[in-house]
Amino acid sequence: MTTSNVLxxxxxxxMPARFLTDTEKQLxxxxxxxxxxxxxxxxxxxxxxxxxxxxxxxxxxESKQPDLHEEVRGPKLQIAKDQAGDWSKAAIGFCKGQGKTxxxxxxxxxxxxxxxxxxKYTEGQLATAILPDFxxxxxxxxxxxxxxxxxxxxxxxxxxxxxxxLNDTDVIPFEIEEVVSSNDTRGHRFLGHTITISDALSYxxxxxxxxxxxxxxxxxxxxxxxxKALETAQDFVVPIDEDLxxxxxHLVEYPTVFYGEFSKDFLDVPxxxxxxxxxxxxxxxxxxxxxxxxxxxxxxxxxxNDDHIDTVKxxxxxxxxxxxxxxxxxxxxxxxxxxxxxxxxxxxMVFQEKLGTLHDKVERVTAISQxxxxxxxFDQAVVKDVHRAAHISKFDLVTQMVNEFTNLxxxxxxxxxxxxxxxxxxxxxxxxxxxxxxAHDALPVSTVGQILSVADKMDTIxxxxxxxxxxxxxxxxxxxxxxAMGVVQILERFGWSLSFEDLxxxxxxxxxxTAIAVNDYxxxxxxxxxxxxxxxxxxxxxxxxxxxxxxxxxxxxxGQLHQLFxxxxxxxxxxxxxxxxxxxEALVRxxxxxxxxxxxxxxxxxxxxxxxxxxxxxLLEVRASFEARIKEEAYKxxxxxxxxxTPAINRFxxxxxxxxxxxxxxxxxxxxxNQVKQLVDQLGxxxxxEWKQQF
Amino acid sequence: xxxxxxxxxxxxxxxxEGCILMQAYDTExxxxxxxxxxxxxxxxxxxxxxxxxEPSRRPADGRYGDNPNRLYQHHQFQVIMKPSPDNIxxxxxxxxxxxxxxxxxxDIRFVEDNWENPTLGAAGLGWEVWLDGMEITQFTYxxxxxxxEAKPVAVEITYGMERLASYIQxxxxxxDLTWTEGVTVRDIFxxxxxEHSTYTFExxxxxxxxxxxxxxxxxxxxxxxxxxxxPAYDYVLKCSHTFNLLxxxxxxxxxxxxxxxxxxxxxxREIAKLYVEKREALGFPMLKEEGSHDNK
Numbered sequence: 007m008t009t010s011n012v013l014x015x016x017x018x019x020x021m022p023a024r025f026l027t028d029t030e031k032q033l034x035x036x037x038x039x040x041x042x043x044x045x046x047x048x049x050x051x052x053x054x055x056x057x058x059x060x061x062x063x064x065x066x067x068e069s070k071q072p073d074l075h076e077e078v079r080g081p082k083l084q085i086a087k088d089q090a091g092d093w094s095k096a097a098i099g100f101c102k103g104q105g106k107t108x109x110x111x112x113x114x115x116x117x118x119x120x121x122x123x124x125x126k127y128t129e130g131q132l133a134t135a136i137l138p139d140f141x142x143x144x145x146x147x148x149x150x151x152x153x154x155x156x157x158x159x160x161x162x163x164x165x166x167x168x169x170x171x172l173n174d175t176d177v178i179p180f181e182i183e184e185v186v187s188s189n190d191t192r193g194h195r196f197l198g199h200t201i202t203i204s205d206a207l208s209y210x211x212x213x214x215x216x217x218x219x220x221x222x223x224x225x226x227x228x229x230x231x232x233x234k235a236l237e238t239a240q241d242f243v244v245p246i247d248e249d250l251x252x253x254x255x256h257l258v259e260y261p262t263v264f265y266g267e268f269s270k271d272f273l274d275v276p277x278x279x280x281x282x283x284x285x286x287x288x289x290x291x292x293x294x295x296x297x298x299x300x301x302x303x304x305x306x307x308x309x310x311n312d313d314h315i316d317t318v319k320x321x322x323x324x325x326x327x328x329x330x331x332x333x334x335x336x337x338x339x340x341x342x343x344x345x346x347x348x349x350x351x352x353x354x355m356v357f358q359e360k361l362g363t364l365h366d367k368v369e370r371v372t373a374i375s376q377x378x379x380x381x382x383x384f385d386q387a388v389v390k391d392v393h394r395a396a397h398i399s400k401f402d403l404v405t406q407m408v409n410e411f412t413n414l415x416x417x418x419x420x421x422x423x424x425x426x427x428x429x430x431x432x433x434x435x436x437x438x439x440x441x442x443x444x445a446h447d448a449l450p451v452s453t454v455g456q457i458l459s460v461a462d463k464m465d466t467i468x469x470x471x472x473x474x475x476x477x478x479x480x481x482x483x484x485x486x487x488x489x490a491m492g493v494v495q496i497l498e499r500f501g502w503s504l505s506f507e508d509l510x511x512x513x514x515x516x517x518x519x520t521a522i523a524v525n526d527y528x529x530x531x532x533x534x535x536x537x538x539x540x541x542x543x544x545x546x547x548x549x550x551x552x553x554x555x556x557x558x559x560x561x562x563x564x565g566q567l568h569q570l571f572x573x574x575x576x577x578x579x580x581x582x583x584x585x586x587x588x589x590x591e592a593l594v595r596x597x598x599x600x601x602x603x604x605x606x607x608x609x610x611x612x613x614x615x616x617x618x619x620x621x622x623x624x625l626l627e628v629r630a631s632f633e634a635r636i637k638e639e640a641y642k643x644x645x646x647x648x649x650x651x652t653p654a655i656n657r658f659x660x661x662x663x664x665x666x667x668x669x670x671x672x673x674x675x676x677x678x679x680n681q682v683k684q685l686v687d688q689l690g691x692x693x694x695x696e697w698k699q700q701f
Numbered sequence: 702x703x704x705x706x707x708x709x710x711x712x713x714x715x716x717x718e719g720c721i722l723m724q725a726y727d728t729e730x731x732x733x734x735x736x737x738x739x740x741x742x743x744x745x746x747x748x749x750x751x752x753x754x755e756p757s758r759r760p761a762d763g764r765y766g767d768n769p770n771r772l773y774q775h776h777q778f779q780v781i782m783k784p785s786p787d788n789i790x791x792x793x794x795x796x797x798x799x800x801x802x803x804x805x806x807x808d809i810r811f812v813e814d815n816w817e818n819p820t821l822g823a824a825g826l827g828w829e830v831w832l833d834g835m836e837i838t839q840f841t842y843x844x845x846x847x848x849x850e851a852k853p854v855a856v857e858i859t860y861g862m863e864r865l866a867s868y869i870q871x872x873x874x875x876x877d878l879t880w881t882e883g884v885t886v887r888d889i890f891x892x893x894x895x896e897h898s899t900y901t902f903e904x905x906x907x908x909x910x911x912x913x914x915x916x917x918x919x920x921x922x923x924x925x926x927x928x929x930x931x932p933a934y935d936y937v938l939k940c941s942h943t944f945n946l947l948x949x950x951x952x953x954x955x956x957x958x959x960x961x962x963x964x965x966x967x968x969x970r971e972i973a974k975l976y977v978e979k980r981e982a983l984g985f986p987m988l989k990e991e992g993s994h995d996n997k
Contacts, residue, residue, distance in 0.1 A: 019790060020828060022813035057811075151815065153826040155842055156784040157853035165787070196804040257810060288834055306834065314806040321807065321833025321868065328770055328873075335768070354954045363954075 008069045009049075010133070010174040013206035014140050015061035015191055016182075017168035023057065023256035025149055025163060030055040030222065032147050037062050040143050044136045045071045054210070054220035056259045058195070061170070061220060063209060071130030078104050083113055083120035097122055137173060138180040145182070158183050168192060172206045194218050194259050197310055217260040217311065226255045229307055232263035233291065236305065240265065243294040244305055247285065254289055258309035265293070266323040270302045272330040275337050276421050282411045283329045290326070336406035340418070345426055348401040355404065358484070360473040361522060364400050367465060372396040373516050375461035381504050381512060384453065391454045395435040398423065399458060402436070416440040442492045449496055456496050460509075463489040468513050471537060472522065472530045490541045497567040506564040510534060538564060546574055555581070558690035569639060573690055576641050581697050589648060590697055592655040593686055597693050599664055600683035603676035612674040617654075617661040624654040625681055632685055645689060651682065704776075704866050705881040707800055708754055711778050711860065714796045715752035720780060723753040728935055729942040732757050732818075733779035733859055737934055740821060740969075742781065743846050743855040745977045747987035749783045754862070758942065760949035763898035766891045769874040773897040774890070778860040785842060785856035793830075793840065793858055800869060808833050816841045820941060820962050821969045822848035825857070837865045847973020848966075901949050910950075914943045914961070921968050930976045937968045 021029070034053045041048060041064070049066035080086060086097035093108045101108055106124045114123050145160075152161035160183050171178035171187035180187050191209075192200050193216025203212055210220055219225045229251065233244050242265070255261070272280060277300045284290040290304035304326060308318050352365040361367065372393060379392045402408050402419035411418075419436035431454050438455025439462050441447055450456045467486050470476075477486050497506070514527050524530060542564060543556045551574045559574045580586050613619050628650050635644035664675045686692055702710070716722050726736040733755035734740060742749045755777045763773035782789065790811070794804060802809075811828035816839060818824070825841035839859040843851040863886070866878045876887035921936035944961050947953050953961060980986075 020811035020813075024813070151826060153842055153844060154852070154854050155856075156787065167787075196809070257812065308808045309810055310805075310808060317806050318808045318833050321835060324868075324873075325833070325835040332770070354951070356954065 009066040010069055011206040012064040012067050012133075012137060012174075012178070013061065013170065013172045013203070013209050014144075014178075015054075015059055015168075015170035015209070016144055016166060017059045017170070017192055018162075018166055019164040020057045021164050022151070023253050025151075026055050026057070026222070026256040027252065029060060029147060029149070029163070033060055033062055033143075036143050036146055037064070037140075040139070041067070044139070045074075045130070046133055046136060052221075055222055055256075056218060056220060056225075057257060058167075058192075058259060059218075059220070061209065063206060067133060069133045071133075071136070073130045074126075074128040076126050076128075077114075077123045078126050079116070080111075080122040080124065083122060086111075086122045100124075134173060134176075134178070137171070137178045140171065140178070141180045141182055170203060172203060175205050192216075194310065197260065219260055222255060225258065225261055226251060229255060229261045229263060232261070233305060236263060236265055240303075241296075242301065242303065242305075243296055243298070244291050245294065246291065250285055250289065250291065254307045257289065258307055260310055262308045262310060262312050262315065263305060264308060264312070264315050264319050265303050265305050266290075266319050266326065268302050268304065268323065268326050268330055272327075272334060273300060273302060275330065275333050276414075276417065278414055278417050279333045279337070279407060279411055280330065282413060283326065283333060286413075287329060288322070288326060290322075332410070333407070336410055340405040340407050340422060341425060343405070345398050345401045345423070345428075348404045349398060351404040352400055358470065358473070358475075361469045362520075364403060366520070367469075368397065368400050370469075370516055370520065371399060371458070371461050371465050374465055374513055375457050377512050377516070378457050378461055378504070378509070381508070382457070382502060384457075388453055391429065391431045391435070392457050394428070395432045395439075395454050395458050396461065398428070398432070399436060399439055399462065442495060444488070445491070449492075449499055456500055460493050460496055461513075463493050464509065464513050467493070467537070468510070468517060468530065468534055469522070471533050472517060472524045472527075476533060476537065486537070487541065490538055491545065494538070494541055494545060494567055498571055499568070501568040502566065505566050506538060507535075535564070542567070542570065546571065551575070551578055554694050554696045555690075557694040558692065561691050561694060562687055569641075572639065573641055576645065577690055577695065580645060581695055586645075586649075587697070588656075589652045590692070592652045592659075593648065593682065594692055594697075595659060596655055596679045596682045597686060599676060600679040603680035603683075604673065605677050606680045606684060608677045608681060609674055612671055614671065615661055617658045618675065618678065621651075621654040621658045622678060624651055625678070625685075629681075629685060632688075636688055641689060648685065655682070702801060702866075702869050703879045703881045704862060704886070707862065707866060707869065708778065710799050711796060712752060714799050715780050718750075718782075718792055720750045720752040720782070723751050725753060725755050728938045729758050730755070730938050731759055731941065731945060733777040734818065734823070734857065735821065735938060735941065736779070737931060739779060739781050739857065740823070740846060741930070741934065741973070741976045743783055743843055743851060743857075744849060744973055745980050745985065746853065747783075747980065747985050749781060749855065749987070752778070752780045755779050758897075758945070760897070760901040760945045763894065763901050763949070765898040766876065766887075766894040769876070772863065772875060772890075773894050773901065776862040778862055780858040781855055783855035784853035789856050789858075790840075793838070797832075800865070802832065802869070811840065814839065820965050821846070822966050822973070825851075827856075832865075832868060835864065835868060837861060837868065847976075848970040849973050849977065901946060905946055905950055907947060907950055907952050910943050910947050914940055914947070917943060918964060918968065921972075925968075925971060925975065928975065928979065930972055930979055933968070933975075934972050937965060937972060940965050940968070 030053050034051065037051060047068045048064045051065065052063045054061040080100040081096045086094055088094040097111065098108060100122070101110065101124060104124050104126055110124045111122045112125070113120055149163040152163060154161055155165040166182055166185050168190065169182065169185055169187040170189065170191045171180065172189055177187060177189050189202050190200055191203055191213065192198065193213065198216030198218060201212060201216055203209055213220050219228065230246065233246065236242060237244055280300065281292050284292050284304050290306045293301045293303040293305060295301055306322050308315065352368060353363055355364045357364045357367045375392050375396045376389060379389045402422060403415060405418055405422065407418045408415050416437040416439060420433045423433040423436050431452060434452050435454040435458045438450035438452060439458040441450045441455070441459060450459045466484060467490055470484050470486055475484060510531055514531055518527060539560050542560055546556045555574050555577050558577055559570050564570060608622060610622065613622070628647055632644050632647040635647055662675065664672065666672050712722055723738050726738060730736065736755055738751055738753060742751065756774050757777050758774045760773060762771045764771045786792065797804070810831040812831055814827060814829040816825045816827065823843065823846045825843040827841040829836045830838040830840055837860065841857045843855045843857060845851055863875050863878065867875060870878055872878050876885065876891060878886045880886060880889055917936045917939040921933045921940065924933035924936060944965065948958065
């Protein structure tokens with residue numbers, strides 16, 4: 007079989023850098039799927055992408071599909087013959103459809119039924135006939151944002167400028183929106199020329215001569231290597247942010263790394279602002295010293311070679327200096343405003359239409375966080391700090407710095423608060439209130455920060471859900487899911503002695519005193535609890551806890567979250583523990599009947615056999631030690647205490663008929679079992695668990 | 702190169718490429734896009750190629766002439782070509798060369814920037830053009846205007862003249878730029894910058910401005926009722942500028958803000974729709990001259 011090397015390149019106006027990684031992946035997958043479907047084998051495939059082109063090079067593609075011999079199954083024989091025993095219309099139609107006649111029919115039995123078959127031979131198509139269909143692969147690419155241009159109707163990532171399509175040395179003919187394929191490509195926009203590719207395999211080398219590094223990995227490696235060289239030469243430390251590296255790789259076709267300088271005076275501005283200016287606005291890498299302090303330099307990547315690099319460097323320095331001058335201006339102006347003056351402006355900023363202004367939010371968060379601090383029995387000093395931190399928690403949102411660099415909310419709050427003489431505890435909490443900012447972010451370290459963080463997040467979650475903003479699918483504009491995860495993490499990590507239910511009651515009770523119109527706060531509580539149960543389940547699942555155990559520890563209420571996760575781990579172990587099997591069976595048997603109970607009031611005088619009395623006695627003894635273990639959060643030991651109940655329960659079931667006609671006796675027995683349930687429920691709902699001991 | 706020479710150069714360049722040279726529109730506006738020469742003419746199937754300088758007033762950016770980069774009023778050189786030509790990027794880069802910017806000596810990039818103006822129900826995709834890290838131009842393919850689909854697509858190129866000049870003239874402060882030989886931006890614009898900033902932030906009669914907003918809105922609606930597209934649009938522009946003055950003064954809360962923007966947007970949408978209807982009733986007169994584009 008002969009093979010050829012096939013190259014497709016689509017040239018475009020500059021594509022958005024953030025879409026390139028996914029586009030290259032799609033290109034690879036969709037081309038492979040297309041060749042697979044087309045039954046064209048090949049040795050390997052390379053993909054390339056730059057801002058102005060994406061390309062695929064298929065090595066040793068077979069020049070022809072394999073011929074196809076197949077037996078095509080038609081209708082059942084009984085349908086294929088008419089009453090006279092001749093071939094029916096169905097049979098004739100089937101043969102015709104396959105390009106055959108009734109002469110070709112063979113009958114075979116499949117699964118006990120007779121069917122008619124024809125043997126079909128299809129000669130494999132030539133690759134040259136199939137390759138123009140690459141157009142469909144191109145048009146099947148999905149982009150997050152599409153556009154139209156000129157008077158064309160195609161919606162695509164950016165206008166298509168040229169198509170290079172080569173089968174070894176021959177052009178593969180096709181066109182998209184009147185752009186006709188050829189063997190020409192274009193080099194770098196300024197340094198390169200339009201060139202003819204004579205042979206598919208020469209693509210990468212030919213483009214390199216025209217200042218285009220087509221391979222993403224190669225471009226990225228060049229950038230990293232040049233940064234490293236600068237680090238050595240200049241004694242810089244350049245921490246490489248992977249996202250930024252990916253972005254700059256996709257902003258250039260031919261990377262040249264250089265460094266520039268900014269005025270030392272700007273180092274007085276908080277470094278977060280400098281870094282945001284450099285990274286997000288200008289796509290520069292900040293430069294540090296070995297001791298991690300920021301240096302007044304930046305690393306940038308030019309799209310081109312190093313000719314006239316000094317002009318480029320000066321231009322970039324000018325831009326950055328102007329930006330930083332703005333930052334200095336904002337920083338100085340902001341410091342002229344008092345915290346209270348800023349706080350007053352919050353009355354004019356809407357937090358959420360139905361939930362009022364940021365000022366309203368601050369008032370709620372102040373009340374909530376104070377109640378939380380008191381509920382957690384912190385001393386007066388902490389309560390006072392919490393109150394102050396909450397009261398000024400949003401003042402930085404009206405500063406010019408945060409207005410310009412929105413990701414610095416909290417960061418600037420902390421800095422300005424300290425400059426204004428707020429205590430360390432209060433200042434730190436202003437930044438920590440937003441932690442964790444994302445899934446892998448650190449949690450607040452200070453007590454005040456933890457309380458403020460939970461109060462702020464719970465206020466948002468409860469408020470939004472109360473006014474009907476429950477997240478749906480991918481719609482979560484207030485990031486309620488992320489915030490709920492943060493609350494769960496904080497409550498667990500710091501072992502808050504406040505159950506989730508009590509926390510929720512406390513927040514809802516504050517909401518009830520506001521003017522916010524909500525029909526029914528019981529419904530709100532129910533919805534918020536469901537929402538949190540889903541988050542807790544998600545976290546537990548991530549940690550390898552299985553569905554039924556999650557049900558067991560969440561369905562009776564979330565309680566204190568750190569306890570919930572300990573119990574989940576315990577039950578995950580116990581359900582596989584053979585020694586626990588007998589106890590588990592006895593307990594579950596009790597629980598199932600206890601569901602029918604209406605009370606836990608046991609009247610000893612109604613007992614009429616010894617097994618009842620014995621169970622009750624044992625229960626009273628076990629309860630005391632069980633409760634003590636629970637109290638010290640020794641759940642494994644608590645569970646072991648329950649083992650002492652097993653013989654008594656088994657004897658009870660052996661000797662006692664629970665569901666007797668006498669209601670009084672029956673209910674008393676159910677109440678006894680219900681007392682067992684009361685203990686077990688403190689560890690979880692055992693009836694939800696699929697027990698998995700080895701038998 | 703003086704700003705005046707930059708303007709002459711760009712006018713010549715785009716005139717040679719077939720653009721009609723228009724003058725700035727005589728109503729205050731925040732951006733060249735808001736001129737009816739762009740906003741309305743970009744709608745509908747008629748071809749339209751135009752270039753003009755537009756003074757753009759942004760009251761909130763006023764800094765009393767103190768800030769080296771921010772201005773109450775700056776100047777945009779605006780180009781619209783509909784349908785967008787296939788070689789529009791090359792045409793643009795040629796214009797930079799004529800301004801003395803040799804791409805081989807600089808780093809010129811097209812960096813994704815999607816433009817959206819909710820007040821005008823307008824959105825487009827494109828880039829900001831970077832010259833050695835500085836944004837000098839907005840380059841946008843209109844996809845939607847006044848809530849209507851832009852078909853064919855017009856491309857809009859907006860040069861920030863002061864930005865570009867500060868690079869070409871290598872000046873740190875916008876007021877040091879020369880407009881023409883012996884005349885600086887400071888000479889012409891310092892006093893208006895100072896006075897407009899004072900007016901915007903301290904002296905404006907906000908009660909009157911609120912009243913004016915309502916009256917302009919009413920008048921826009923009345924003009925619309927009589928199918929008078931262009932007069933109605935003038936009053937929308939007045940609404941928009943009045944709103945900007947109030948907003949800069951800080952007397953519009955965030956909630957109210959959404960309401961005001963919504964009111965202007967609704968008007969702009971109706972006007973856009975009516976403009977296309979009226980052009981259609983006229984048989985899209987500019988289409989006839991260029992038969993190749995009809996009924997696509």
